[in-house]
Amino acid sequence: MSTPTPSLEELRRKALAAAAPRTVGAELAISCERLVRIFSTDGIEVQALQGLDLTVDRGDLVALVGASGSGKSTLLNVLAGLDAPTAGTATVDGQDLLAMTAKDRLRYRREVVGFIWQQTARNLLPFLTAEQNVALPMQLRSGHRAAKRRRGRVTELLEALDIGELAHRRPAQLSGGQQQRVAIAVALANEPAVLLADEPTGELDTDTAAGIFDAFRTVNRELATTVVIVTHDPMVAGEVRRTVAIRDGRTSSEVLRRTRIDEHGTETVSEREYVMLDRTGRVQLPAAFLTALGMQHRVAADLATDHIQLRPDDTA
Numbered sequence: 001m002s003t004p005t006p007s008l009e010e011l012r013r014k015a016l017a018a019a020a021p022r023t024v025g026a027e028l029a030i031s032c033e034r035l036v037r038i039f040s041t042d043g044i045e046v047q048a049l050q051g052l053d054l055t056v057d058r059g060d061l062v063a064l065v066g067a068s069g070s071g072k073s074t075l076l077n078v079l080a081g082l083d084a085p086t087a088g089t090a091t092v093d094g095q096d097l098l099a100m101t102a103k104d105r106l107r108y109r110r111e112v113v114g115f116i117w118q119q120t121a122r123n124l125l126p127f128l129t130a131e132q133n134v135a136l137p138m139q140l141r142s143g144h145r146a147a148k149r150r151r152g153r154v155t156e157l158l159e160a161l162d163i164g165e166l167a168h169r170r171p172a173q174l175s176g177g178q179q180q181r182v183a184i185a186v187a188l189a190n191e192p193a194v195l196l197a198d199e200p201t202g203e204l205d206t207d208t209a210a211g212i213f214d215a216f217r218t219v220n221r222e223l224a225t226t227v228v229i230v231t232h233d234p235m236v237a238g239e240v241r242r243t244v245a246i247r248d249g250r251t252s253s254e255v256l257r258r259t260r261i262d263e264h265g266t267e268t269v270s271e272r273e274y275v276m277l278d279r280t281g282r283v284q285l286p287a288a289f290l291t292a293l294g295m296q297h298r299v300a301a302d303l304a305t306d307h308i309q310l311r312p313d314d315t316a
């Protein structure tokens with residue numbers, strides 16, 4: 001059967017689509033490729049990010065873990081538009097972070113991302129009540145919303161975070177956990193595409209931290225907001241579907257958790273660790289595996305039908 005000849009109109013549509021400018025990574029919430037951030041102080045250069053690759057799907061909930069100084073906060077600050085990368089590409093919600101003017105960056109911070117700091121006091125204005133804190137980002141946004149609609153959203157957010165009855169309290173009249181819930185509501189005020197949190201449970205006790213983490217899950221599930229949390233807390237890392245480890249300024253491995261329910265309704269959670277593969281074929285193998293087999297400098301790589309074997313160098 002011969003393929004029907006496309007009509008002139010179809011060809012024209014295809015040509016226009018091919019010629020249209022494409023927004024890199026528009027289908028992803030976050031896309032970073034070979035991201036580099038170099039800090040220079042007193043003539044000394046620190047490479048905080050050394051060619052980091054990361055993609056996050058829309059609607060995902062991801063924990064970023066890693067040793068102190070591995071580059072987690074640097075990455076989060078870049079994604080939040082608080083800091084500019086030195087090289088590489090970074091797009092959030094289809095917006096190119098390296099091509100932004102100062103004005104674009106301001107709008108980006110106000111409308112595209114929400115940010116939650118570890119220090120509870122840093123997230124809120126002390127002289128405003130919880131509801132005034134949540135309403136403020138909406139008032140600052142260009143093209144003011146109608147006051148009535150704004151009030152409705154403030155109430156909705158405070159209720160979603162289980163703090164509806166605390167709307168009239170100032171931060172000093174709230175516990176650390178309650179303050180972080182208000183901070184999440186503030187960060188969500190302008191319906192951001194991505195919510196970023198840097199050690200949001202770092203100042204809280206274990207039970208309160210569990211509650212805050214639940215709040216992130218609720219937001220992720222019910223408002224479909226993409227959430228990225230930097231954490232040291234092993235409990236948080238163990239609860240999310242995806243945990244990405246950062247080592248020496250690069251994503252080194254990730255753990256994916258899957259929940260399966262069998263025919264008897266029994267839930268089982270399986271975990272699998274993956275190492276990252278970049279576009280040039282580089283992988284960073286877990287240090288523990290390399291030490292266990294005494295692998296250094298070079299390894300023997302052989303292709304099998306469905307896997308690649310890596311063995312210690314046998315020529316030494």
Ligand SMILES: Nc1ncnc2c1ncn2[C@@H]1O[C@H](COP(=O)(O)OP(=O)(O)OP(=O)(O)O)[C@@H](O)[C@H]1O
Pocket residue numbers: 039040041046047048066067068069070071072073074075
């Ligand atoms: N403004 C800066 N000026 C100079 N060096 C910096 C700056 N910010 C971060 N660094 C350095 O960059 C590296 C990565 O720091 P970063 O704060 O991103 O790590 P981290 O993984 O968030 O650590 P922690 O878990 O301790 O917060 C570190 O060596 C740090 O000293």
